[in-house]
Amino acid sequence: MKKALLIRFSSLGDVIFNIPLANVLKNNGYEVTWMVSEKGYDVVKDNPAVKNTVLVPFVKWRKNRFNPYNYIEFLKILYKIRREKFDVALDCQMMFKSMVWMKLCRAKRKICYKNGREYSHLGGNERVSSPPIDIFKQHAIFHHLYYAKYLGLEGADDVKFTLPENSAQTKAKIDLLLSDVDKSKPLVVIAPATTWKLKHWNKDNWKTLVNAIKDKCSIVFTGTNADKELISYIGGDNFLNLAGKTGLKDLTELFSHAALVIAPDSGSSHLARAVDIPAVISIFCCTPPKMYGPFGNDDKYFALNGNLKCQPCHKRVCPLEGDDAEKCINFPEPEKIINIVNKVLQNSKHSV
Secondary structure (H helix, E strand, O other): OEEEEEEOOOOHHHHHHOHHHHHHHHHOOEEEEEEEOHHHHHHHOOOOOOOEEEEOOHHHHHHOOOOHHHHHHHHHHHHHHHOOOOOEEEEOOOOHHHHHHHHHOOOOEEEEEOOOHHHHHHHOOEEEOOOOOOOOOOOHHHHHHHHHHHOOOOOOOOOOOOOOOOOHHHHHHHHHHOOOOOOOOOEEEEOOOOOOHHHOOOHHHHHHHHHHHOOOOEEEEOOOHHHHHHHHHHHOOOOEEOOOOOOHHHHHHHHHOOOEEEEEOOHHHHHHHHHOOOEEEEEOOOOOHHHHOOOOOOOOEEEEOOOOOOOOOOOOOOOOOHHHOOHHHHOOOHHHHHHHHHHHHHHOOOOO
């Protein structure tokens, strides 16, 4: 078989957006090896689209910055990929850290975009012009699938998500966590937090939403330990709170039980879309819905923002001042989300 090296280390959402590319490569006879960091490892390892997974532990290396073993581990990984003699390597990260691996991987064809960040174009021996699309109006998935078009692969526009199959232990863990959930109502999972401050919807909006839908569904909150205070404020400790209790594989199993997942532009919303079972409402503040929203059926997948003149700015820090600063986090109004939730729950037959 032909061998392809796909380089996408992080973040979780961007790793998920590259799964369709891996599937197109596989369907065209390529054996896919994927280099990934810790954040996306659990959705790549044992993914049906991927033959081999190479973990590049950037988080550990940064933590142990001056440990000489980091350099030894780097060389071991480099040796591992160089001996594969890949037919093609694709830089889907387009940063300096991916450029280094592209430069050294010894693939016959090392393909990258001409306008990649941090001089990433220097890692390739084939440099592709940017896709002829407006990334603020078309989904990021197609930005990555453009590599498949460049290679002349069949089904280069096919969007297919695959995830590793969950173990019996994972399924049993989620069954136990949901044992006290009212099974007569549809399950709605809310993951209200993410890593960017400007991606966070107003916490009072979340509270209004929860109070409006709580009698129509069973609500479960997810997040990290750092999100517990926010979730407590939103839900008043009246609902099942799994913050800090679930890893990525646990979340995929949890989402498979849900009728609906509601989240900001975050790894949780992208993972829920990849699971393919629940409807997904993704709330956007500073980032572009067309680029990162849940992709597919408009009756099942929703991406909303406030349609403000400043949106999307795609910035971590608001460039505006005064009354206009960070205004985007207050929109859309809770009523718009409530109406969509009511519609989804009315048509839903899927519950825990």
